[in-house]
Amino acid sequence: MMRVYLDNASTTQIDPRVLKEIVFHLKNTFGNAGSIHKEGVEAKKVLAESRKKIAEFFGAHSDEIVFTSGGTESNNLAILGIFKSRFGLSADYLDSKPHVITTEIEHSSTLECFKQLEKEGVDVTYLSVNEEGIVNLSEFKKALRPETVLVSIQYANNEIGVVQPIREISKALRHFRNNSSAKSLQLKVVENRGAIFHTDASQTPAYLDCNVERLGVDLLTIDGQKIYGPKGVGALYVKRGTLISPIILGGGQEGSLRSGTENVPMIAGLAKAFEICGNEREKESKRLTKLRNYFYSELFKMTGTKMILNGDLKNRLPNNLNFSIKGVDTEFLTLQLDAKGFAVSTKSACLDSGAGSYVIRALGGGSWRSKNSLRITFGRWTTMADCSKLILVLKKILKK
């Protein structure tokens, strides 16, 4: 049976052009980039070229790209690395607690880092989102304090695809940095020009502008497997001058920020994946917006007001649709669609089942809706014909 894969927010199939690049380097570029012989020098060269290509995609410098094993590690490095750099290992915060700001709907790899920091005595503000899944800018401004060390807000959400106003947030943060008075802990913070701004951009490079200058971020998370690149590779953009410590220690690769032999074949694949995203982003965003909106209107015709869209439609990744239908068990629906050849999902694959989605709950969706959402994330190879087939199949299933 033909399969239609519509779970691209979870992970993407590797683009054949990326695969070709990877296979070439798996065969030919096997040297250790730290070695001085020909094989090592070749690996080093491919590493440098890949780094340059990726840096250019983000409008960054080559030395600002730190390769990691993926989005989860990048988020851990960003959050735990900033704290390790500022406060050392012993987490001895004396009288004044350091403060961080994040949102209720971050990816689990971000939230779990903050939960650990909370255990260590850090004060964490979890910003709520409105019914549409968007952070309130004035709530953010109110949350800022002189002792705020770090702000971490996802560029676009992995479940509902809602895009946060990153530029406005960074602008407000800069304004606060420039106007707040130095206080006790702030003395340390000031050395590093105030709170650091991290965004997890894992979901966005195929669709949105990711220029770090325009976004105004200090740290930005990248993940290969979300952009038609390989699994097991990602990166963290680290703005020059940002004080951050490594969480994986050893040979001092990646400017001492990430030890371990550089995974050159996958890094070359990652660079290729970014090249393609850069070339095709505008066209592909338009195509998928049209396709997604068509599907949405057909779905609405089918279900009427029984269907609740989870998250805003306008400020949303072009490929994402997440909805609940009154009276429909979406886990069962997912399995029914799977049997008919369609891969969709109920929530993040990075979550235990049972508890439901905390992202949908944060929209005020309540317990039932949080356990009964359906996420359809179209992709590079989704056609209008796939879309029409899915509508037909859904009609049949929902009739029953």
Added chain:
Amino acid sequence: MMRVYLDNASTTQIDPRVLKEIVFHLKNTFGNAGSIHKEGVEAKKVLAESRKKIAEFFGAHSDEIVFTSGGTESNNLAILGIFKSRFGLSADYLDSKPHVITTEIEHSSTLECFKQLEKEGVDVTYLSVNEEGIVNLSEFKKALRPETVLVSIQYANNEIGVVQPIREISKALRHFRNNSSAKSLQLKVVENRGAIFHTDASQTPAYLDCNVERLGVDLLTIDGQKIYGPKGVGALYVKRGTLISPIILGGGQEGSLRSGTENVPMIAGLAKAFEICGNEREKESKRLTKLRNYFYSELFKMTGTKMILNGDLKNRLPNNLNFSIKGVDTEFLTLQLDAKGFAVSTKSACLDSGAGSYVIRALGGGSWRSKNSLRITFGRWTTMADCSKLILVLKKILKK
């Protein structure tokens, strides 16, 4: 020009059989192993089969294998994870300092973790090695204390290939565990049956018995890129019942010990690499021992007593030779050999240049020898003809 790659301790070329497996899964097994649709279930199945195969190689249970991004991360997880589990995050050791034992010649990813722990107040014993590079068993026994939390000793060294008496060490450790009286800190240690024994076995699976029961270890580090498998993937064997905390947080994959989408294609490649190691180990060890010894005797004929073998010849990986030649600058020699088509190295690729090798220094080799060692590590595709060619080329170079 034909290249002869003789730097297999640094990193290995991928075996074509492994490559075939990887490419198949890069194309076909792209799903997220946490998803419930067909693509996810398939990925989960490949993950489970790979885990089983690797566990069997080590005589372990499937749930004792934790996949990581490589040897460096595995060493970090082993060492920092044990401490995080025992003492939490705040490293508040009260009156009595925890104690660990390692050696002076561990890989940088192990030593850097211990350096960090030292900064946190942990007492670290760095066992010296004898002229042959081997740990003294009675020195080890004397170093054991009731408050010893962790012992980390490499199975075989990455530079000189010398094999440590892991079975004897684990036997001595068990004896101590059973006979030591519980003291202050020991109360906590006792809960976990005394000091944990970790070995970095990255260099050994292609050559030595790695059965964890026979070795008597609690934690064992595995690295794909040293066994003709892919880079960016490795594992940590974690004996059932060992209390250890994750260092990378998030979705709770790998039994909550390592978050992040599982890198299934590379894990499948890793499993294939282990399968081949298992099938060919004995034959290949014999072949390479013969080849290496032939090269060594020819080298001795050429240089006589000017040549100093770094490390014991008998207790050594079959593929490793590391030597210094009086009056010969090995960095220059490496470049000369490279120009003639031979890739060899001076020391670990995971080290800054300039300072020389701390491994050779630990043998009592002094500063000059530590800066002038040559490591030749033969591999799966090294032939006797390669060996003879290398001897001829070396003769020509050394004559000058």
